[in-house]
Amino acid sequence: MTDPVSLVFGIAPIFLACVQGFLALKQKTYLLRHHRREIDWLRTKVEVQTHCFKGEIHHLIIDTFDTRMAQLLIRDDDHAHWRSRILEDTLANYMGELYTEFIKAIQGVRVASVRIETKLVIFAPPDVKSSSFQAVKDMFRIAFKRQEYYEDIRALKEWIAELKRIRKLAKKHSEAKTKKPHKEYTNNEPTARLFATVQHYKAIQRLSLDFQALLQERDRLLFHVSSQQLGPMRPGESPDQKPVGYSDGPIPESQKISPQGHVSSITKKSDASDFGSEFAGSDASSSGGIESLCRQLNACSVTSASGTGPRHLSYIDVHRQQFMFEPKPADTPNLGSWDTHRITSLIELLNHRVRDVMLDHERILLALALVRGTLVNHSTLGWSQGCVVEGISFFSKTHADIDVGMLLKTLHITIQVGNRIAPGTDMKGGSVTVAVSEDDLEYKFGIRNLVLYRLGVALLSIGLWSKVNWEDVSAVRRGAAALDSFGRKFSHAVKRLIYGDFGVDTVDLYEKRLQVEILRTVIVPLEKLAELHRLAEPERWPGQAAPNW
Template identity: 25%
Template sequence: MAELALAVVPICLVAIKGINTVRKRLKTFYRYGREIKRLRKRFSAQTDIFFDECQLLLQEILDRKDAEAMVEDVNDERWTSATLEEGFRTYLRRKYRSYGETMCEIRDHIASLNDSLNNGDERDLQILSSENLRQAFDMMVNKSKYETSLSDLKEAISDLKRIRKTAGKLQNLPERVCGKRPRDLPISYRRVAQNSKSFYDALQAFWSCLRPHHVSHEVRLLLESRTEDSLRIVVMYCTSSGKQPRDNLLELIVHSRSLHLLHVSIPSGISSGRVTCSEERPKKTRRVRFVGECSDLARHGEEAGTASTTLTSATEPHVSEEVGLNLCSTRDMCTQICSQAHHIGYFDAPDHIRHQLSPVHDRGECIVKNMLSEPAQLDRIFELPVERAISVPQQVSIALRLARSVLRLHSTPWLQPLWTLRDLSYFQTDECLATSLETLHITNELLHQRLDSVMTDANVLVQAQRECGIRNLTMHSLGVALLQIGQWNSLKPDDIADVRRIADLAGHDSRLGPRYQKIAQRCMDCDFGFGKDLAQPELQNAVYRDVVCELESLVRTLEG
């Protein structure tokens, strides 16, 4: 009975770890016989089914990508969430106890197989060939014992599958759909917020450029990246002769990781020579704002790259080729970034996050290679006839992309509290509008703001809230953006009276329907039942649930 009190999550983790160990063990001597290969194949097939079952149950509680990542990595921080076990209990209900018992059986079967393979010894998997041969012979002699264990494992996994399916059928459809929808803001959203803010602040602090003909620099952050653990940016600079599309753009992938998770071995005696962002660095000649002439810099790439690498090797012998050049140690970060053809380097932010930069090489993935002209502001899409430019599901998808981005970036310098569609841009390509809008991005210049300017902006925001009765400027801006997308018409966001008049009319006549308009209105009013401070987790969860998840559901419904 004591075992029944064990929670499902830790039992599941033990089973997954055991499976990984047995798989490695079988791999060390599977070549010693055809029967062993067959046993290994049967074991892999059953454990794949077990992993699928774990992911399917997790998907009833979490986002699909989160569930998949957790099954792949037993050290994923989401396994330690206090709400995960409660989510299992809520979904399984009366089947929770049976599910836990069956999970215990699977764990025990895996442990039994592991003990048999290791003869009760916790030795390293890299053992002598003679020992491998002996254990392989033992497996062939006692083949029936292993086959029985595999059959028992198969039966237990089948029971696990049956219990999960039964638990799902016992719930009526509305509850099941509700249960499958994540209730809390995914951890990945907070991770993007943390990494993007850290990257922006560090770039502002350490950016340098020694080229006098560079007038200004911009960095454009794409709202959607290829993976959750990376940022996608386009660096663009302007020269005294003006902007030159293609030639002055560089597309980069930024991978961010906590320095606490990186195990970099530094040989003794050279640590004092390391140059980091937080230490004293060479004085910059000038600081500039952040926008391209990478083709021009490419001519100097060999010289600049070689010189910088040589200097770095002398002062930072511990830096490996894997992480590249420490960009904080260079006087001219602009040249270094634009001249490196394959691996650019990294810089360590003061908040102990390492940002690794690498260029996009795949021509099909590269935005710069496919763009036709200068980036266009988002509100330019309303100049196109909506019926021919975009489908209804794609129209809602634009709103969905904005809602996700607000939750990811509202706490960062990338997104100001009072924003409009003109603050967002996209790269025009020869593809359809929906494809071009996949490059939707937000732009910031690398320029230090004066304190009095920041205080003035803050005073304007407070005044706007008081005079217009706006509860939350960020959510109001999102609501106005959604209203314009729904109406396919550009509005003047600062004309609050006109915006509210159009919102009232849209409730009766909207191309996207009343459900969409209700979402837009709730954003404008910040009407979610959890106050008006978007820094509060409760309000973030409510916005995610009632805006992002609702828009996702609406897209699925419209796509049929």
């Protein structure tokens, strides 16, 4: 009798071979019956890989070219720039040493794609009814060469994955070249330039006092009285009813001042009307200029009668060096044709539709002006006790549309001449009703810095283009969480200001570290965002939802 163990070991391999043969036969039978479905599935997989390849190329184009050129190339596959030498040179310059590997990956994708397309093209088209002979040929090809097709598709996927790896590595190398310095404060650029700007801000902050105190700061006067309202005054009469405005703009060309205090020449102002964010330094000769200003004020006071209209005064006898933090145009518009009697508050702009007032990048420039102005003038006694947009004004023409360029150049705050502004009053001398005390804001709602919080509310109002009650902290925080008008960068800047979250262990605006962080995390990103919107605006309507930049 045969040994049972030997019998089992002899029959088992035969049985397993039969099972494997049956499964293979079953699979082949299934492919023979559903060969059209399998062919369509192979074509779909190849099409998916084609889209993946195009997506990688589009990502590379976006990383390499500017927004406008990238959009042209992505939208038009037959664009002439695809075949130009400029495209190759730009990609080679962007990718550096990886360009050779990139070319190799492109060639690998091309070879794999041609191989699989050549094998699939012999099958009958999906929308054509094939003959019986063609159908039989397709059945046997897909049944016995299916694995070969899948291997070709796998090779195509591997080359596309290699292309993706090269693209990401090239992007990292490009970002490393333009990486910002570490937060640790060193003498390297651009941190050193930020520190220099902070020193300029601090120099102006020391002089953010009431007008009488400014007259006493003879040797350190860094700004001038601009041509804004000066009400009728007489010796011994309080001028509080008619405040005089000032701005930290650059010194204009020489002007003639009439005995009545009228300005008879055109005042030139530069883009530094963000409350003087572009210069610092003073000449020692400013002492005599202050005395001249005092004499002019006295002459204006003596010659003005109680029934006369507003007088204008410009102080231009101060010469100083200019701190060029940003390049400025040589030619700037003048205010000669502008009615400087008509002063409009920024808050009034929110009563109109945004597309009737300004474009998106102009709103960001306005927000930038408010941030810079706050850094300079937050210690001024006349600084707004409420939302910043309620305390900042600009000149406007009578019966004319808003000129945003001139709006940005004539932004100013108004202070009282003489007596200090009492707590609880606004810049126009009116009372301010504060429903929430500062203690409640600090200890109940966790507002670490009221000045930055109110500035954040002002930027939130610009982003939402609606009035936001800064005293309603809950509504402010809900609005900040829902803000998406200008994308991620603007939203993050607003939240940092509202929550006072700048990653430093102080909330004192006099601290250099906090000022540098505001410049780095708010001003610099908003400048870049304004440029992005300026480039993208021709393709979008004003007020349209922005990309998530």
